[in-house]
Each structure stands twice: as C-alpha cells, then as structure tokens.
Amino acid sequence: MMENNIDEMVRKLLDGDRRMLARTITLVENGRKGHRNVMRQVYPHTGKAMIVGITGAGGAGKSTLTDILIAKFRKMGKTVGVVLVDPSSPFTGGAMLGDRIRMKKHAQDKGVYIRSIASRGTMGGLSRATYDIIRIIEAFGVDIIIVETLGTGQDEIDIVHFAHTCLVVFTPGMGDDIQAMKAGILEIADLIIMNKADLEGAETFIRHLKGAVTAADIPEGAWVPKVLPSICVSDKPANIKGQDEIIEAIYEHFAFLHKSKSLDAIKFQRLELELGLILNSELQNLIFKGLKGTGLKKKYINAILGGENDPYSVVREILDTYVLHRKDA
Ligand SMILES: Nc1nc2c(ncn2[C@@H]2O[C@H](COP(=O)(O)OP(=O)(O)OP(=O)(O)O)[C@@H](O)[C@H]2O)c(=O)[nH]1
Ligand SMILES: [Mg+2]
Numbered sequence: 001m002m003e004n005n006i007d008e009m010v011r012k013l014l015d016g017d018r019r020m021l022a023r024t025i026t027l028v029e030n031g032r033k034g035h036r037n038v039m040r041q042v043y044p045h046t047g048k049a050m051i052v053g054i055t056g057a058g059g060a061g062k063s064t065l066t067d068i069l070i071a072k073f074r075k076m077g078k079t080v081g082v083v084l085v086d087p088s089s090p091f092t093g094g095a096m097l098g099d100r101i102r103m104k105k106h107a108q109d110k111g112v113y114i115r116s117i118a119s120r121g122t123m124g125g126l127s128r129a130t131y132d133i134i135r136i137i138e139a140f141g142v143d144i145i146i147v148e149t150l151g152t153g154q155d156e157i158d159i160v161h162f163a164h165t166c167l168v169v170f171t172p173g174m175g176d177d178i179q180a181m182k183a184g185i186l187e188i189a190d191l192i193i194m195n196k197a198d199l200e201g202a203e204t205f206i207r208h209l210k211g212a213v214t215a216a217d218i219p220e221g222a223w224v225p226k227v228l229p230s231i232c233v234s235d236k237p238a239n240i241k242g243q244d245e246i247i248e249a250i251y252e253h254f255a256f257l258h259k260s261k262s263l264d265a266i267k268f269q270r271l272e273l274e275l276g277l278i279l280n281s282e283l284q285n286l287i288f289k290g291l292k293g294t295g296l297k298k299k300y301i302n303a304i305l306g307g308e309n310d311p312y313s314v315v316r317e318i319l320d321t322y323v324l325h326r327k328d329a
Contacts, residue, residue: 006034010041013140018113021140025115028136029129039132045139047267049081050254052144053163055151055188060169061195062148064232067103068243070112073144076247079111081137081145085130086118113137126158128277131270134162160188162270164263165253167246169193170209172201186216189225190253193246197229198239223256283323290322 009027012020024042028035052069054062066082073080082103106112115137117130126149137145149159151168160166168189185192192213194206209227218224226249230242257263291297300318303309 006037007041010038013042013136014045016141018110021113021136022115024136025133028132029117031129035132039135042136042139045141046135047138049138049142049145050165051134051163052146052250053159053166054146054148054169055159055166056169056193057151057171060171061230061232062169063103065169065193065195065230065243065246066146066148067106068232068240069146069247070103070106072243072247074109074111078143079141080113081140081142082112082114083130083134083137083145083147084114084116085126085147085149113140113142128274128281131162131274131277158273161273162266164257164266165190165250167191167193169195170205171196172199172205186213186218186225190223191246191249192225192227193230194227195230195232197242198231198234202229221260223253223260287318287322
C-alpha cells in the first residue's frame, strides 16, 4: 500500500468509516507494509475508551455474557468494540462459529464493532497485533472495548495490564479447582463472575469465593474484588439476570480507579508492555534484515545443529556484534 493511501486510510478510520476500520485491522494483523505508519498515525488518537477484559475457562460463558453486556451498553447509548482473542482452537472450530451466530444480531448495529483475532503471541501471551488492534479501535472511537480472552494463564496476566476492569468468569462445576485458582485470581479479578448461577452448586461456590475474598490480604485502600452471580441463558427471559449489577460494578470500579489515581498506573503498565512487544519484534526484524545475504544465519543454525554452539550463545554473539558495539562504531 502506498504511503499516501495509508494517510487516506487512517483519515477515514478516524472519521468513523467502518469499512476502513476492518481494512486497517487486517493490514496491521498481518503485519503488512505500512502497518508501522498506521500505528504511528493512530497512536495520538488512542487512550479514550474504557477497556473491559473478560477472561475465564473455555465454555464458562464469556461470549454469552459479552453479548448481553453489548446490548445493555447500547441501551445506555454507548458504542462498543469487541475483540475476541483466539476464540477457539483449530480443534473446536464450532465454538467460533457459535460466537459469530450469537453476536450476529449486533451485525447491523453501527454502534457495535466485533472482531475475532486468530493469533496469539509466540510466547503464549497476547500478541503485539492484539494490542495494536485495540489501539486502532480506540482511535476509530468507541466508548467501551470488551476484550475476551481464554484464561489459560499468561493471557490473564496480560489482560490485567491494560484493561481498566477485569472480569474473571467462573462456573459452578469448577468448584474443585478453587484452591488452585484462588491465589492468583484475586490479583487479576476486579469482578469475579459466577456465571451459570442456575446450575447446581452455584451458591456454595459463591460462598467459597466470597470467603476467599474476605480472607485475602488486600492492602488498605485497594479495591476489594466483587463476587457477582450471573445467569445468561434460560428458557424464561425473566430468569436471565445479574448483568445490570455487573455493569453497575464495572462503572463503580472505573470510578474507583479515577479516585485512586490508578488510571495513570494502568496507562503506564500498558505502555511498558507494548514497548516490550514492539521492541522484540522490531529488533528481530532489524537483525534478520542485517544478516540477510551474509549466510551467517545459516552458519549459526548449522553450528547449533552440529553441537558446536547453542542458541543463547549465538544470540549473545549477534547482539554483541550488531547491537552492543554499534555505539563504538
Ligand atoms: N446454564 C447456563 N448455560 C450458560 C450460561 N451462560 C452461557 N451458557 C452456555 O455455555 C456455553 C458456552 O458459552 P460461551 O459464551 O460460548 O462460553 P465462552 O466462555 O465464550 O467459551 P469459549 O469462548 O469457547 O472459551 C453455551 O452453550 C452457552 O449457552 C448460563 O448462565 N447458564
Ligand atoms: Mg467465547
């Protein structure tokens, strides 16, 4: 894509052109030519949306809950962006289709933008593209961005570094795992959602979760995670409940962040994370580009294969040669 086309693309994106939003995201997701230029132009327009992270085990009801929250935010007159990170593995392809069908009713609503991202970072956490895409949706201009990730460890930790409010979704059947999860979960969750509260065992599990919060060593003045029941699916619409309270709690938490000046800390953490990810990929690009045509990369790999060297020593050598000594050159 020509540079002036990129300028035009970003201009339209900032003007609220949805087609351009989709095209920009695809360009950045695939790391195509011009993506750095896009991000440079997009960045000054970011940072205005409220970001809600939703994580939890597969099938806990994250997408179903997201779907209801979208509708409620829309009723409040808010525009919503949704990012579904790796919504299903290649082995459970049906789940992603499920997400699509479930959220299809928002497809005609110009106030909602939903995007699935297939890729995860190579280290298991969220990829650089994911952060860039969230920035792009912010620049496009929505009030709220919901980011759904599967809670498989690293992703949960990542989400807490940029979401303003983090929801961790549990279900009654998970009671046995509670001991193992308790420790980490309280550091991540601002709101602990007990979804499928219609199922047996929900009340006991809620009691356990509340007990864990009470027993936790939460510093004075810090946010105390709320435990909230939720029923997202039922034959009788009247039985679907808990989501108004969740929205109320999201705003309560956001107000708390304002008051406690934690918003600045979140901004800082988010940038720290993004800087690291961008540095990683740009440095690798730069170095592999530098090695191109020298035959060195092949030599290094063969040396490792031959047992004369190891990857850490090779990287050290490359850094010594191409990065650390550059200042002397
Ligand atoms: N009984 C009951 N079932 C629910 C409830 N909420 C969601 N479900 C069902 O749970 C299943 C999984 O829901 P999803 O929303 O796809 O769960 P998810 O956490 O997004 O799943 P992944 O994205 O695959 O990790 C679906 O069949 C939903 O209909 C609830 O409150 N009660
Ligand atoms: Mg889902």
